[in-house]
Amino acid sequence: MAELLKTPLYDRQQELKTKNVSFCGWDMPIQFDGIIAEHASCREDVALFDTSHMGEFFFKGDIKTSGINEATSVNVEALAVGKCKYGFLLNEQGGVIDDLIIYRLTDDELMIVVNAATRENDFNTINSRINNATLQDKSMDYAKLDVQGPKSKATLEKYFEVDLDSLGFFSFVETKLFGNDCILSRTGYTGELGFEIYANSETSIKLWDALIADGVAPAGLGSRDILRLEMGYSLYGNDLSETITPLEANLGKFVNLKRNYFGKDALLKQKEDGLKRILMPFKTTSRRAARKDFEVYQNDKKVGFVTSGAFSPILNVGVGLAMVDTDSFDETQSMELRDKRSSIEANVASLPFITK
């Protein structure tokens, strides 16, 4: 097996009490002090996540004529400079090659942020869909730190010249951090007030050290997964894949079917034909959590499978998402989530699981 990649923060993290896991080719911390403690830090205070494994592509070219506006579901042309938008890179069947966020840096420049596992294929796919434009993969030049939680703004204020209050949700600014360039984005994967900071290794290490010295709790991928699931945010590889469309993933609000882009025709047809399956949020009736690949049963008939599941420390029950067959699934009835060992009772819930 190829050696795992390490983020610039790896050595700093090893100085702390950390447990690491192999994640999409990267050696990443799954937890520091504990997943539930880190979850609480983020929900009640502020937490620091290293998400440097994410990929960053930089596009330069004419938005209208290069093909970039049709390469993904994001209508870049309608995106103002200083704003970013969530969307999908789709295959011709409408399946999701990746979910991503596109940042409008200038009139003719974009940053495209993608998942680590799909980075290479994303790059090649986008590149094959554009002409007379350049696309560069600068993932290894950029580290990324997420500072998330109700106190994130108060924590970060002293490090930036810009007024953080002026940054609306899904807005960003190119600014300075310790004298170096960075992108400060009012985005996140937790549902809390939060910021994502894209900067080079040296700057990111300085920020990591400063925030740890400030007492900000470092948090790993374990708590991040619970935080995102409590909000109902999709995780690529679980809730989204090449065989799951955004409509099936219940993310129709993020795809405009009146615009043209790769995969859109398939989505339109799927909508016209009616969805055969859809991602359904569920809550268990106990502290038990179903996990990915548990099977969903109603009246002893298999009607779907779990794509994500976790224990919610806020709700004290299991929460999750299940892909269910629209023909056979009855939303008004409870369901059993089964694996070889367990059978867990659950009911349909609405998103987000927690009210913010």
Place this chain on the structure above:
Amino acid sequence: MKKYSESHEWVEVEGDIANVGISSYAVEQLGDITFMELPEVDSEFSKGDSVAFVESVKAASDIYTPISGSITEVNELLIDAPETMNEDAEGTFIFKLKVSDMGEIDALMSQEQYDEYKETL
């Protein structure tokens, strides 16, 4: 004196009753514990049987009894507060068992042997 099994349960005997829990090493591996399924009192188990079940934020795992016997008591506190396991794994019993074969206790590892065993994992 505590004895340990290769599947990371600990056993502490008082008279003919054995307190059984899981080691702090095992709890550390599981992470925050969120759910415990406990056996029924008076049920009989043989050494190696799955007796209880634990779910954590990261994983789910069976808990096996390292000795044979019948259940005399379960720690009901763990149903509503399974996180007690994270706070004090070695001081929190999961179930008590009336030991049917004291010889099985002798076959378990001492603290020192268990520490050496963990090093090999």
